[in-house]
Amino acid sequence: MAARNIEQTQAIYDYIVATGTRETDVQRRLRAATTPLRGAGMQIGPDQAQLLAFLALSVGARNALEIGTFTGYSALAVASVLQPGGKLVACDRSKEWTDVGRPFWREAGVEDRIYLRLGPALDTLRDLLAEGRADDFGFAFIDADKENYDAYYEACLKLVRRGGIIALDNVLWGGAILDPADNTADTLALRHINRKIQADTRVDMCLLPVGDGVTLARRR
DSSP states (O other): OOOOOOOOOHHHHHHHHHHHOOOOHHHHHHHHHHTTSTTGGGSOOHHHHHHHHHHHHHTTOSSEEEEOOTTSHHHHHHHTTSOTTOOEEEEESOHHHHHHHHHHHHHHTOGGGEEEEESOHHHHHHHHHHTTOTTOEEEEEEOSOGGGHHHHHHHHHHHEEEEEEEEEEOSSGGGGGGOTTOOOHHHHHHHHHHHHHHHOTTEEEEEEOSTTOEEEEEEO
């Protein structure tokens, strides 16, 4: 029997958001506050936020990592489900963007669970390893500059414990990964990480057509 794949229409997406997510009022308002901003396309959708929170909850994550926070919508979703006493280390370069999310984190009661580290994420990840945080995280979300995805992934494999999950965003890149004429640095980096994770025996993996494509890698 042939595979049955449903076309992702706007009506189907709206149905998924309406019946397949539990977006809170605070999340909804943060998403609305982000929409008119420069770079708003970097924000994940409510379906993806639901997936990330579900994964973090499923693995019982006490501590989590986020590489690329933007205005903090995904941070809000993940921080809300961490185990008691847990922290989300959120890595971003922009105080301007992350300041948008802070009032919403506070309103949702999770501001004290989010440890925002401003600066190059690779520096933060190295610092965490130097601080003895290897194997200390149950969940990691990578959604930053694509050229460093490989380095972020390798660092997360050290920081995330066995059985923990690493999620990587934008792995379909709007379909550009299938365009042989597109050999930009970002596209090449995403093609590389997709092939690498598929062949990586250190993890179990799957690629989901959620948002712009999400790869999930479970550390063995």
